[in-house]
Amino acid sequence: MDDRGGVDDIDGLLRDAFGNMTNLEEENNGLNEDAKRFYKLVDEAGLELYPNCTIGFSRLSFIIRLYHLKCLHGWSNTSFTSLLELLKEAITDLNIPTSSNKAKNMVKDLGLDYENIDACPNDYMLYWNEYINDSVFHICRESRYNQTPTMEGNEDDFALPNKVHKVAVKTLRYFSLIPRLKRLFMCPNTAEALRWHDKQRLKDGCIRHLADGQAWKNLDTRYLNFSKELHNLSLGFASDGFNPFRTMNVSYSTWPVVLMVYNFPSWMSMKSEYCMLSLLIPGPCSLGNNTDIFLQPLMEELKELWVSGIDTYDSFKGETFQMHDALLWTINDFPAYAMLSGWSTKGKLACPCCNHDTSFCYLKHSQKAVYMDHRRFLPVDHAWRSNKRSFNGKTEFRDPPRMLTGEEVLDMLKSIDNALGKTQSKIDSIIGTLLDIPGKTKDHAKARYDLKEMGIRKNLHPINTKDGKRIKLARACFSMTKGEKSIFCGVLKKTKLLDGSASNISRCVQQEERKLYGYKTHDAHFMLHYLLQIPIKSILPDHVAVPLVRLCSFFRRLCQKEISLEEINGLESEIVETLC
Template identity: 45%
Template structure:
């Protein structure tokens, strides 16, 4: 039965019953969602029949549901099985009378789903087919009851105001509440900020292949909601990262992701404008809990889908916006982005350096940061207009021809002789022997227990390749191991550029940050990027 309580804790939050106050809730004290949780706990502790330690009333129903889902049993078949079990038990009156009653009993665990009947641009979802079966089923797990359950435990309810009551305010960035974005939100929304129990949320999403086979083209998109009221050692733990949506594959939703997001957006709007009545176990009172989505967390391709701003093509940079300095290359038919010098200080010597960059003097200032109102106005002005230009930048023959066409980087221009085109290797290119040296280093490198997974097993020395790294391992490789692996293998200017990038990401990913250090990183990264561009043709 312990597993059953763990399931309830997963749905409602841990330590529900660990209330040190010892106060018992009376009828009418707690809100309705809180009362439902205690009803679940009651069903989970009730023995199936006197003396039965194997199953409780709730655990049997949950396992019956699991069998139904795994083997595709119909509702009628499950109803008959339930009635048979009820007849076989010496005290069958503890079970629901029907399958409908069983569903009502476990619905408070949040096991629900929602049919999608929206319209996408390619007609992938448009109501139901001729057999009245939804073309796709979106798994949506309501957010409001799970946020309410955080306040059921007096301990966790107290932690939900940690960012306001117990956070150390010494200028060090340890928690999102220390960020300028959080402070700006509080300033512009004083009514929301007045009650620290109001919930701050983040939304993370990306495509995953649930089958774990790299050769299978499949993309299922989970939407994870993270609660940021809690202290940093809690807010990123599994019990407080909620699966809100599960968008089915096999294809990624792409720009049609807004159709799938509708139920979540509707609920977030309700939580922002109206809130929901919630019982606070730490203060023994009801309050109107509101919630706000502060930001999204995603990679650049997912950013394009969630924000609606295309991250490829002529206007690929969301920071530069409509002033993105892009050039359509003649031979590769791809876009080149050569305007990063505008982020340098106005008197920096590289702004006047034409020979090593794009052949022009850079006098433009850095672009202004776009406000939310500006973004909305641009979106309304665009109407149905879309930027949809395919292609990636590579260091290939056409890229070298583009360099020659632009009259820059003469040492990399292609030459034609003996009926063939030749072009010199870029300074960052590794020979077969050099690749073998890097792979050999990574194959034998040792790290402390728990530092990362065994990176050596992902290194294929024979093929001189590295693949299969998890996200954390990629961070370790970039921030710690790569500078060591390439030392003495690549030229010093290449090594310096890569090392500076490693230092930048290492400092940026620390658990605690200082504003003065961030200012130094912001001043240095344009220089680092220009060094990288000076040694690389991959941008073409």
């Protein structure tokens, strides 16, 4: 976001969204107290910046623009107050607050505020609710604050510490959810769009929107009181770690938690203006299973919205209703899935769907668990089930694992101590293996020794040289020559992409070294969908290229904007064969 992005048009946005609310209370008796207070703030904030102002700024838009610059460039509160005082002194008719606190309150009153919640530096607890006044956690005995002494006295004197300025060691930023959800219904256009999933969605059996999916339908069937009220919202939850310092030299992991409202049409629900930042969890380290500590404020609001609901004014229908919400989905990669759910996604029970019936094999030399029994999911009469030579040297006639129902999962969790906190990706592998990138390839000496240990793929077993000091690895069918790697990297280097589809992938290509570095997860998805199959079709033999092309096709078709249930069932059968 640049200096101007998203703030120049704030006055127009408010005017278009809410209109002139001066006489709204007289015209409509459906306003609750919260709505009356909000619309009054909007009208007051929309006052002219100065008499007969024609430059397109209102009082609110000008202050938001200034406050954005303050945050962007790190101005202190004192310097911001000095600037406001100078502007007011130079232009006496300027209708702006005269201090940083008053400017901040203008923004806060519109529901754009957040709460600072101190946390234990060891992630044991939040200093929140009954612990809000504590200064030391009783288990780890770590202090809540960094004790920073301030010095008083003249430069000629020996200044001694006089006061202690308390700064929390770790602080969670929490952006309350309920006020922002209520604001959605205070804009007539947005309030109408929140009914799109029921009133305007095409219902022909194809899946274009989450409301066409089975999870949404199951919720509607099971909770009739929730589904019959079209105001009620279905939410999605996403989180992942990122480095906020724009450099890989600094190891720091910050975890934002974002919520999406899926009642909107599909072209609106994932737009940035409708994605709500709920939590900003500080680093410097990844949270692991202690994520639940920081989710407490959000979970408390979600429970309140589900159980009792919140009085909310609907400006489209001109009435107050009881809004309820349901959290239906989480969006995350597999490691984050483990942190958010508590189910370990590594080791012998890594698959949350197969659960205790997960098929795994521990590789002695690579020292890790792998999962190779995909043939369990093939049709019972498939020829590959009895093919020993092409797989692990055994036949496979077991049925696929049965997925647990929600009731069974809840029953299993009854015996779990649910105490908070501490108690006393494939595309990377494919590219790393094809280009033989050290540290990323899955074809290395240890893997070859594992093949020997298992007694399969004898042509790939490591061979000791005559002097006994080195080993020789046979060339695998997917191995590329230097020339083929150059062609592969050259295709990615010369690729021109549409703006916004992915980052500049060509910058990640080191053509002289024939390697790829520094691409992001979204770039990996884009390469898997569209780019990977272009070079491999002309470089690799068919029995290697075809499975990879089918894998790329699977994800591309799965992520298309419209898909039928029959096609999903076909993809489910096809991906089993592709993996095998």
